[in-house]
Amino acid sequence: MEENTLAEEQVNLFDTEVQYTEASQGQRFLNWLIDNLFMRFALNYAIGYAVGYLLLAIAPDFLMEIAYGDRGWRFWTLAYVVFIFNYVVYYTICEKAFKGYTLGKLLTGTRAIRNDGTELTFKDAILRSLSRMVPFEVLSGFGSRPWHDSWTDTTVVKTR
Secondary structure: HHHHHHHHHHHHHHHOOOOOOOOOHHHHHHHHHHHHHHHHHHHHHHHHHHHHHHHHHHHHHHHHHHHHOOHHHHHHHHHHHHHHHHHHHHHHHHHHHOOOOOHHHHHOOOEEEEEEOOOOOHHHHHHHHHHOOOOOHHHHHHHHOOOHOOOOOEEEEEOO
């Protein structure tokens, strides 16, 4: 009889099932809203300011042309590159360094994890960030599962 109990315990030891509650669409939308407001008003301003000073030191003529020129393709290209850089760096650093949390996720009590329940790897974090760059990806959040979760085998779960 003891052998059956021991064998049953060994089977149960390897039969661990990860249990978590996925975040609601409302929580995920609030995460997106908070993170994007923070990025647009704080991070983009700070990084844009730093890039401006860097360009002033390295290529002042180029900076003056961008700042006081016709606001053509150079201005918009630089603005887009700064925005994309901030977006990818913000999500990658936050989701890896802060164990799946961003400012939005922290405030709403959610975090990103792998589908198996483990912490995100750097690869997971950067792939989630890059997949958010796909046009209309943000609209996939109104479906059953956002593309950046499906493509990277990750999910956002409730922590409280």
